Amino acid sequence: MKFAERCVSDGKPFLIYLAHHAVHAVDQSRSATLKKYKAKEPGKFHNSVRPGYGAMMADLDTSIGMLLKKLSDLGVDENTMVVFLSDNGGEPGHAPQSPLRSWKGTYYEGGIRVPFLVRWPDKIEPSVNDTPVMAIDLYPTMLELAGVEDIEKHLDGYEIDGESLVPTLLDKGDLEERALFWHFPAYLDGNPKYTETRNYPAYRQQPVSVIRRGDWKLLMYLEEWSLDGGREKIATNHAIELYNLKNDISESDNVALQQVETRDRLLDELLAWQKEIGAPIPTEPN
Numbered sequence: 001m002k003f004a005e006r007c008v009s010d011g012k013p014f015l016i017y018l019a020h021h022a023v024h025a026v027d028q029s030r031s032a033t034l035k036k037y038k039a040k041e042p043g044k045f046h047n048s049v050r051p052g053y054g055a056m057m058a059d060l061d062t063s064i065g066m067l068l069k070k071l072s073d074l075g076v077d078e079n080t081m082v083v084f085l086s087d088n089g090g091e092p093g094h095a096p097q098s099p100l101r102s103w104k105g106t107y108y109e110g111g112i113r114v115p116f117l118v119r120w121p122d123k124i125e126p127s128v129n130d131t132p133v134m135a136i137d138l139y140p141t142m143l144e145l146a147g148v149e150d151i152e153k154h155l156d157g158y159e160i161d162g163e164s165l166v167p168t169l170l171d172k173g174d175l176e177e178r179a180l181f182w183h184f185p186a187y188l189d190g191n192p193k194y195t196e197t198r199n200y201p202a203y204r205q206q207p208v209s210v211i212r213r214g215d216w217k218l219l220m221y222l223e224e225w226s227l228d229g230g231r232e233k234i235a236t237n238h239a240i241e242l243y244n245l246k247n248d249i250s251e252s253d254n255v256a257l258q259q260v261e262t263r264d265r266l267l268d269e270l271l272a273w274q275k276e277i278g279a280p281i282p283t284e285p286n
Contacts (some may be wrong), residue, residue, distance in 0.1 A: 008074045085114055088112065092194060216242065
């Protein structure tokens with residue numbers, strides 16, 4: 001807030017990247033807030049077992065409110081873009097996510113689908129948009145808003161991940177359909193409370209590559225792909241999962257063996273992307 005005050009005083013534009021540690025273990029909150037939540041009756045997002053979680057959420061909200069009020073007090077809130085988003089999905093027991101499958105740390109929708117809010121009263125009319133976007137889109141968005149006309153030239157010729165959201169934010173136009181990718185070639189240890197994973201309770205997430213295009217989402221599980229025959233054994237090795245998120249937001253009906261044409265089209269695109277970026281693919285038992 002002091003930084004914003006100084007910039008406004010100097011008549012300069014500013015960018016603040018504010019990454020709260022909350023919400024995250026261990027629970028941390030102000031003592032007065034914790035006292036309030038210890039005395040509070042359990043509710044949908046709060047329980048008596050872990051009142052510190054509710055208190056931490058409340059203090060996070062208060063912190064964001066303080067910043068928004070400061071922008072208003074400085075007279076710049078109408079012409080300041082504020083972006084709010086989370087890095088991953090919620091934790092079992094404290095963040096009901098039904099009908100999304102699974103939780104933070106996974107690449108099912110419960111792990112990667114998060115709120116993404118943008119507020120800019122001078123420029124953006126309140127609305128809701130269902131276009132899938134990613135955090136990597138923020139950088140090119142900010143560059144365009146800053147007046148950078150040739151982003152690749154600005155970056156000395158390097159291609160940039162992500163796509164500017166300015167057309168959607170300001171003109172209400174839809175972005176051209178594109179593929180979104182995730183790549184996680186590692187193991188994330190599990191916990192019995194992290195249910196709805198892939199029938200391996202020892203792991204919250206196994207090595208996986210993911211592509212989403214339109215309503216279709218394909219997950220390539222790299223262990224089965226590398227060790228159990230890859231494409232030649234695709235009918236039996238369970239390496240590929242395919243979901244239509246429009247009809248099956250819970251990712252409960254794997255249609256990889258039924259929608260073969262769609263599966264192969266997305267798989268080809270994912271394999272080409274892996275090759276293009278040099279994505280590391282584990283190939284040996286470990």
